[in-house]
Every structure is written in C-alpha cells, then in structure tokens.
Amino acid sequence: xxxxxxxxxxxxxxxxxxxxxxxxxxxxxxxxxxxxxxxxxxxxxxxxxxxxxxxxxxxxxxxxxxxxxxxxxxxxxxxxxxxxxxxxxxxxxxxxxxxxxxxxxxxxxxxxxxxxxxxxxxxxxxxxxxxxxxxxxxxxxxxxxxxxxxxxxxxxxxxxxxxxxxxxxxxxxxxxxxxxxxxxxxxxxxxxxxxxxxxxxxxxxxxxxxxxxxxxxxxxxx
Amino acid sequence: xxxxxxxxxxxxxxxxxxxxxxxxxxxxxxxxxxxxxxxxxxxxxxxxxxxxxxxxxxxxxxxxxxxxxxxxxxxxxxxxxxxxxxxxxxxxxxxxxxxxxxxxxxxxxxxxxxxxxxxxxxxxxxxxxxxxxxxxxxxxxxxxxxxxxxxxxxxxxxxxxxxxxxxxxxxxxxxxxxxxxxxxxxxxxxxxxxxxxxxxxxxxxxxxxxxxxxxxxxxxxxxxxxxxxxxxxxxxxxxxxxxxxxxxxxxxxxxxxxxxxxxxxxxxxxxxxxxxxxxxxxxxxxxxxxxxxxxxxxxxxxxxxxxxxxxxxxxxxxxxxxxxxxxxxxxxxxxxxx
Numbered sequence: 001x002x003x004x005x006x007x008x009x010x011x012x013x014x015x016x017x018x019x020x021x022x023x024x025x026x027x028x029x030x031x032x033x034x035x036x037x038x039x040x041x042x043x044x045x046x047x048x049x050x051x052x053x054x055x056x057x058x059x060x061x062x063x064x065x066x067x068x069x070x071x072x073x074x075x076x077x078x079x080x081x082x083x084x085x086x087x088x089x090x091x092x093x094x095x096x097x098x099x100x101x102x103x104x105x106x107x108x109x110x111x112x113x114x115x116x117x118x119x120x121x122x123x124x125x126x127x128x129x130x131x132x133x134x135x136x137x138x139x140x141x142x143x144x145x146x147x148x149x150x151x152x153x154x155x156x157x158x159x160x161x162x163x164x165x166x167x168x169x170x171x172x173x174x175x176x177x178x179x180x181x182x183x184x185x186x187x188x189x190x191x192x193x194x195x196x197x198x199x200x201x202x203x204x205x206x207x208x209x210x211x212x213x214x215x216x217x218x219x220x221x222x
Numbered sequence: 223x224x225x226x227x228x229x230x231x232x233x234x235x236x237x238x239x240x241x242x243x244x245x246x247x248x249x250x251x252x253x254x255x256x257x258x259x260x261x262x263x264x265x266x267x268x269x270x271x272x273x274x275x276x277x278x279x280x281x282x283x284x285x286x287x288x289x290x291x292x293x294x295x296x297x298x299x300x301x302x303x304x305x306x307x308x309x310x311x312x313x314x315x316x317x318x319x320x321x322x323x324x325x326x327x328x329x330x331x332x333x334x335x336x337x338x339x340x341x342x343x344x345x346x347x348x349x350x351x352x353x354x355x356x357x358x359x360x361x362x363x364x365x366x367x368x369x370x371x372x373x374x375x376x377x378x379x380x381x382x383x384x385x386x387x388x389x390x391x392x393x394x395x396x397x398x399x400x401x402x403x404x405x406x407x408x409x410x411x412x413x414x415x416x417x418x419x420x421x422x423x424x425x426x427x428x429x430x431x432x433x434x435x436x437x438x439x440x441x442x443x444x445x446x447x448x449x450x451x452x453x454x455x456x457x458x459x460x461x462x463x464x465x466x467x468x469x470x471x472x473x474x475x476x477x478x479x480x481x482x483x484x485x486x487x488x489x490x491x492x493x494x495x496x497x498x499x500x501x502x503x504x505x506x507x508x509x510x511x512x513x514x515x516x517x518x519x520x521x522x523x524x525x526x527x528x529x530x531x532x533x534x535x536x537x538x539x540x541x542x543x544x545x546x547x548x549x550x551x552x553x554x555x556x557x558x559x560x
Contacts, residue, residue: 127314130274131328131379132303141331145318221317221359 009192014180018200020094021176024166028101029159036106036158037151039065040113041139047114065107073104073168097174101165109158116150117143149220156212160205167201177201223383223415224250224273229282231268231439242268243279244439250417250432252382255409257430257447258419259462265439266419270387273417274306275299287382304332307376311388313368315360321347321371322356328378346374350404366397373404377414384408386418390425402428406524423462427451427523435459448523452491452530452555485536487516488546491555492529501552502533509544511537532559 039061046058071079077100081091084099120143128142144151167178177197185194231243242265250256260266271277272284275291284291289302315324325346329339347356350370360368369389376384386405390398406429409416420426426433426447433451434444435458442456454460490502497520506513518531535542550556 121314121317123310123312123314124316126276127308127310128327128331130276130303130306130308130385131331131375132300133331134300137331141327142316146316148318219318222361 005192008190009196014177014193014196014200017175017177017180017197021163021166021178021201021204023094024097024101024169024174024176025159025162027098028105028162028166029155031098031102032105032109032158032162033155035102036109037113039106039110041117041143043110043114044117044143045135045139065110068103068107069111073100073165074171076100076104077169077172077174092173092175094175097166097169097176101162101169104165105158105162108161109154112154112157113147113151116147116154119150120146149216152212152215152219156209156216159208159212163201163205163208177204223252223287224248224417225283225285226269226272227283227285229269229272229284230280231265231272231277232280241439243272245282246436246440248434248441248444250415252415253409253413254431255406255416255418255429257426257433258417258436259421259423259426259433260419260436261421261458264436266421266436267387269436270385270417270419273383273385274303274308276308304328304379305381306383306385307379307381308385308387309369309372309376309389311391313360313365313372313392315368315371315375317360320357320359321352321363324360324371325374325378327375332379342378343374346377349377349408350374364397365393366400369393369397369401370404373401373408377408377412381414383415383417386416388420389418391420391422398422398425399428405429423451423465427521429524431524435462448493448526448528451523452493452528484539484542485534486542486546487532487534487559489557489559490529490531490533490549491557492520492527492531493555494526494528496553497527497529501549501554502531505545505548505552506535509537509541509548511535511541511545513545 043058043061043065046054046061049055049058068076077097080100080103083103084091084096087099088095090096124146125138125142128138133141164178166174166176167181170176170179170182173179177200181194181197181201184190184192184197226246226248229243229246229248230241232239232241234240246265246269248269258266258269268277272279273286275284279292282292286302286306291299291302294302316327319327322343325343326339329342334342347353350373352367352370352374355363355367360371363371372389373384384405389405390401393401402425405416405418408414409429418425418430430447432445433447434441435450435456436442437456437458443450443454443459450459451463454463492501502513513536514534516532516534518529518533520527520529522528535545537545546556546558
C-alpha cells in the first residue's frame, strides 16, 4: 500500500518504543504537575501582591520561567546534560530524558496555571477573605476548585506538548516513538516505520485531547 | 456594635491620590438595620468594605463588637471576620460548589465537624427556603435564589453583624422585595445587626431603622429613616427622596385659588397612626375652609405609616390660618409653601 512494505516492520521494536514513550510521558507529566502547579500558584499570588519584596520575587520567578520557555527544547536537552546526570545518573534513554522534559514543561504549565487562576472571579476570593479564610484556605478551597476546568485544560495542553517533546528527545537517543521515527525515517530512509510511529503519536495525541476535553466538560459548572 | 472613628481611605499617592473617605465617623447600634445611601462614587462601597477590612483604611479605627479590627494581627482578624457576615451585589458564590457546599463553606473554613455542618446547613437552607435546590450549582439558580444562598452562607458562622454590599442592586423589583423581607425577618428573629449600602431609597424605606447619606467621602446627613425621609435637609438627600416619591413639583398654576378669596398651598406630613385618621376633613368642617389635594403619598417607612400631602386651602384668610393652626395642634407637621 502506497509503496510501503509492512512485512519488514519489526512490530516488537515499535511496541517497545510505544511503551517507552508512554513511560516518558507519564513520568514527566507527573513531575511537571508536581513542580509546575506550585510555581503557577506562586506566580499568581505574587502577581496580586502590592508588597515590594513579593513583587521582586514575582519578577525573578517570572524571568526564569520566561528563559526556560524561550530556549528551544533540543538545545535545552544538551544544555541540561550535567543537571540530568546529577539527578538521574544517566543522560540517555528513557530515564535521561525525563529531567529535561520536566524542566522544559514545568514553566510552561506554571504559566497555564497562573492564567487559569486569573480567571477565578475576584469577588469569590474576596468573599472567602470576608469569611475569615487564610491564604492557604483560599488556595486550596477557592482557587484550585474554581479553576479546576482551566487547570485540567492546561494539563491536557501540557501533556500533548510533552508528546512532541519526547519525539524531539529522540534526536539525542532518548528512546520512544520519536526516536524510532528519526532513526528509521531520517537516518535510514525507511519510511514505513517512520509513518507507523507518527500515526501512533497522532493517535496518542487524539486520545489525550479527547480525555482532557471530557474531563473539562465534566467539571465545568458555569 | 460598629464604631468608625475618623476613617480615611486614600487611593494612590502624591498628586494623583484620591480620597474615597475623609475622616468619617459613624456609629451603628446593636440590632438595628442601618442603611447607607449614596450615589456611585460617593464612597459607600469603600465604607462597607472597611467594616471588615477587606479594604484597609489609610487612617482611623474600625471597632466591631468592641474589638478594634485595625489593630489586630492577620490571624486574629481572620477569627473576627467569622463574626461578620457579608453578602454581595454579584453574590460571589463558588461556582464549583453546590448550594449545600456553598453554605457549608464558612463552617468548613472554621473546621467544624461533619455532623455540626450538616445540621447547621439544613437549618439555613430551610430558613432561606431553598430546600428543593440543595444539590444545584449556582449557575442553575436565579438571581434571587443565589442571593438567598449568599445570605445563608453569611449566616452560617452565627455572625453578630451582616454587611450587605448592594445586595439587591442586581435583582428585579419583586426579587428585591423578597430579599429585603428575608433580611428584615432575620434581623427580627436573631436580633442581628444589619448594615446595608444602596443607591435605592426604596431599600432604605422598606427595612432600615436609621440611615446615613454619604456624599464625597463624608456623611452629610444621618438619623432615623422617618426623619431623614420626611424632612431631608441636604440637597443629596432631597434628591434621593424626590427620586423615590417620583413626583415633579406641583404645577404653579395649581397653587392659585380657583374661585375668589385667598388660597394657600401647604405640605402636611402625617406620621404613625395619625396617617389613617380623618383629621383633615374634621378640621376643615370646623373652620369652613375648602381644600384640594395637589399631590400626595400615603405609604409606610419600614412599619411606620406616613402620609405627605400638598394641599391647597381656600377660603377667607382667617379660615385658612385657623385650619393650619388646628392641624399643627393635632400633631401634624404643616409647612407653608410659596
């Protein structure tokens, strides 16, 4: 079909690559969430403050986030090699890809968190203050529940972005479907494997987006 | 109950600073419904938000229930705020929580036990009449129902004071009246002090005991609603009162006598049970003067009936003078108009 020869395809290899992609995706999504959510909350809270030193903290964090977001991922992977080595001990394979993925995606997710928290009605936050809520209670009982649909949409966008990041990490031997596509398609001109890999990634993104949309709809009360 | 001392609130700094409140003093008694009326931009919203320090005054003191809020630590202030309920123009409910969870919110903030929360919330849902809507989300409710949730939520922590920030301004007239009735009911049942700010004289007239008129960051007139409403002194107050009675000035022509003899236009104010007595007809029968009603209102201020008539008396000069004297003798307020 279309000049593609499926007989020579090593399905076992594709299976392993798919599993690797899912592993990278799962682990980096979890750490991105753990790291990005507090940074996003911090950005939001600091941006509302009128106190001088808090504004300074905001400016610094905001600047770092912007830097990490402007460096192309492929360069970030290389630049972060010492950091990756320090954290997980290796700089290649599934494990070696996770730290750069998290460091690239967490600032991105933090911005999405900040934006969705801004969407929360100020009046509701004020009402909570008027009822004697502490800052922590405002975050956990007002901001996060009220912003839940926005946060879920943010997680979906971030995970989809991570799919394309994992593919890029194939360039440096990161493993997974992207790696497979590049090795076969780009270096060896074996388009069949490349196309299968890409189709798998498309399906993966579609499934993630559908699941995300469904969750957002489920939690939207407006 | 609430004492504001030399309250000043300035926004901005230097030349661009604007003063929302300038050295305002106010005293609100326990158990009363106190209204603050003012045009938009008069500082009324800032005023009520200063009462629980949602807005921190630039200088001055805020005393609620014998505690100086302005002097408290953050932690103590959070505890004191639990004794001050507040409802808002736009309700400010959690859109992600049901009616039940919204009302339970302040109780959960105060870390009350599950059984206690449930008992209290059920009681409040019944109080505001939302038994059929307990599991609905705010988006599924009407404006009036949302404000009922707001009221129930504000009452959950058994406050000493309820602050109402334009609580009925987003509601239609019928819904406004039902919410006002609920507030009055709560005030009487729990002897709860209620402070409300509004730009509608109707709201003040319906449920308030005392009123303050705020203009350009200061109180220009203050007193019992009957006094302020029937005898407004300040131009701003007169504006509001006229707006509520929605009457133009009587035609100048109407003040002229229709036949021969003298004529005199007078504004007569009845208050309390006198409103429904036949004082006017009895008096003119005795003095022999005639009268025509040029303009009039008979209504109630909270539960006090009042009437205000502009009447043209006709007849001999002495007949008219005798009529006016007799009316005053019987405790009516008679004001000769030119």
